[in-house]
Amino acid sequence: MSESIADASPASGGPDQAYNYAYLDEQTKRMIRRAILKAVAVPGYQVPFGGREMPLPYGWGTGGIQVTAAIIGREDTLKVIDQGADDTTNAVSIRRFFAKVADVATTTSTEDASIIQTRHRVPETRLREGQIIVFQVPIPEPLRMLEPRETETRTLHALSEYGVMQVSLYESIARHGRIAKTYNYPVLVNGRYIMSPSPIPKFDNPKLDRSPALQLYGAGREKRIYAVPPHTPVKSLDFDDHPFEIERWDECCALCGSRESFLDEVIVDDSGKRMFVCSDTDWCERHQR
Amino acid sequence: MRDLAPGLADPPHDAQRLFRAVLDAISHPGRVVELIDAPAGPSGVGPAATGCLLTLADRDTPLWLGPAYDHEAVRDYLRFHTGAPLVADRAQATFALLSPEVAEFDGFAIGTDSYPDRSATLVIEVAALGSGATRRWRGPGIDGASRVAIDGPDDRFWQAWNENHALFPCGVDILFVAGRQLAALPRSIAVEA
Numbered sequence: 252m253s254e255s256i257a258d259a260s261p262a263s264g265g266p267d268q269a270y271n272y273a274y275l276d277e278q279t280k281r282m283i284r285r286a287i288l289k290a291v292a293v294p295g296y297q298v299p300f301g302g303r304e305m306p307l308p309y310g311w312g313t314g315g316i317q318v319t320a321a322i323i324g325r326e327d328t329l330k331v332i333d334q335g336a337d338d339t340t341n342a343v344s345i346r347r348f349f350a351k352v353a354d355v356a357t358t359t360s361t362e363d364a365s366i367i368q369t370r371h372r373v374p375e376t377r378l379r380e381g382q383i384i385v386f387q388v389p390i391p392e393p394l395r396m397l398e399p400r401e402t403e404t405r406t407l408h409a410l411s412e413y414g415v416m417q418v419s420l421y422e423s424i425a426r427h428g429r430i431a432k433t434y435n436y437p438v439l440v441n442g443r444y445i446m447s448p449s450p451i452p453k454f455d456n457p458k459l460d461r462s463p464a465l466q467l468y469g470a471g472r473e474k475r476i477y478a479v480p481p482h483t484p485v486k487s488l489d490f491d492d493h494p495f496e497i498e499r500w501d502e503c504c505a506l507c508g509s510r511e512s513f514l515d516e517v518i519v520d521d522s523g524k525r526m527f528v529c530s531d532t533d534w535c536e537r538h539q540r
Numbered sequence: 541m542r543d544l545a546p547g548l549a550d551p552p553h554d555a556q557r558l559f560r561a562v563l564d565a566i567s568h569p570g571r572v573v574e575l576i577d578a579p580a581g582p583s584g585v586g587p588a589a590t591g592c593l594l595t596l597a598d599r600d601t602p603l604w605l606g607p608a609y610d611h612e613a614v615r616d617y618l619r620f621h622t623g624a625p626l627v628a629d630r631a632q633a634t635f636a637l638l639s640p641e642v643a644e645f646d647g648f649a650i651g652t653d654s655y656p657d658r659s660a661t662l663v664i665e666v667a668a669l670g671s672g673a674t675r676r677w678r679g680p681g682i683d684g685a686s687r688v689a690i691d692g693p694d695d696r697f698w699q700a701w702n703e704n705h706a707l708f709p710c711g712v713d714i715l716f717v718a719g720r721q722l723a724a725l726p727r728s729i730a731v732e733a
Contacts, residue, residue: 272552281598284559285634288596289657291566292713292726294680298657322563324556409653441680441728443709461683465567480567480681 266354283321290478295440302474313471315387330364335530378464507538570688588717606638666692
């Protein structure tokens with residue numbers, strides 16, 4: 252399977268000549284590049300940028316695509332995943348898009364990729380130094396569900412006034428006996444900014460902490476870019492008596508037998524029979540061998 | 541204009557590679573990167589300084605030139621190749637090209653608490669990277685601490701830097717350049733003797 256996907260690279264003869272290299276014009280790329288540099292300089296802070304119309308709808312990764320388009324070059328190898336899978340519609344279209352407009356090699360292997368664009372997962376394989384992971388972000392503001400006004404959330408970030416977030420986690424404990432949030436679990440970056448890690452399962456949060464790879468986050472609809480440099484502390488919010496915990500399963504993956512990866516529950520027939528399989532297809536294929 | 545030196549030979553690809561080198565540098569503060577694709581630039585300005593301005597500056601980014609660079613040849617070159625408006629008031633500048641001698645951080649945009657990104661990036665040309673006085677850098681992008689040697693900035697400069705670092709999340713960011721080499725110092729980094 253992986254071979255056929257990787258083969259979806261461009262027909263020979265280089266990139267599509269109808270567009271500038273990597274689709275965006277140079278002026279736009281410079282603007283995004285400047286935003287990325289400021290985002291790295293202020294880890295976790297959301298830098299506004301002039302988001303462009305992209306040839307796919309909001310919610311399909313327009314922010315991540317713009318970040319990738321601003322950094323990608325002919326020497327790169329690109330991997331794109333959607334919920335951990337390389338073979339889903341969103342991942343396949345974005346990978347083909349860059350194969351076409353940026354003339355890059357594509358891969359499904361986490362290890363071989365220099366840039367990994369992702370929606371809602373961090374690969375199970377530990378990322379290494381030199382890799383860049385680009386997250387597609389639907390709602391970049393972690394406080395948005397608690398405070399709808401942008402002017403207010405911006406002030407809360409400016410003042411590091413994050414009590415409202417702690418209160419919401421406390422309320423969750425009061426109601427459910429534990430912090431019930433399972434994805435998009437808020438983190439504190441380098442002790443300063445509360446950040447949305449995008450809708451990854453909280454299972455993936457520990458992978459963000461002091462990762463040797465560079466993390467870039469792009470939100471197309473909201474037009475925000477933020478970043479976590481390598482080796483930067485990323486702490487999942489919790490309380491001393493309710494420490495942060497990740498999901499665990501009694502089952503193992505039905506395909507590869509892995510007990511350490513994030514599992515998707517799949518209903519396989521009308522009588523409600525189910526199986527658990529790895530969400531990370533590259534990891535799963537590797538472990539089936 | 542007669543003797544204008546060339547800019548990037550292959551703009552989309554050269555700029556992309558130059559940007560990735562700068563991104564690598566700012567993601568790993570203190571790491572010295574080589575800007576292979578940087579053009580020679582006008583007389584008196586090194587390739588790395590020229591390369592990062594050609595990659596990042598354009599008509600949206602006012603540029604301030606330090607006294608050592610405020611010459612007709614440099615102005616003509618940067619105006620032609622980047623389109624960046626040259627400003628006399630440093631507070632207006634998005635980018636600045638200067639030598640470590642005039643580096644008082646006072647007066648450059650440091651952003652605001654609500655918009656710390658609206659701050660200047662200073663391109664500072666030093667004598668050498670990887671040699672000279674060594675200092676200990678700590679902060680995001682650095683695993684623990686790293687010892688970074690830069691030949692140029694004096695004690696007064698580093699004192700001013702720590703005042704800048706104390707403003708975090710506001711503050712300016714620095715790209716040190718020497719010849720074809722570049723090392724970045726974002727405001728998040730604390731520097732000790």
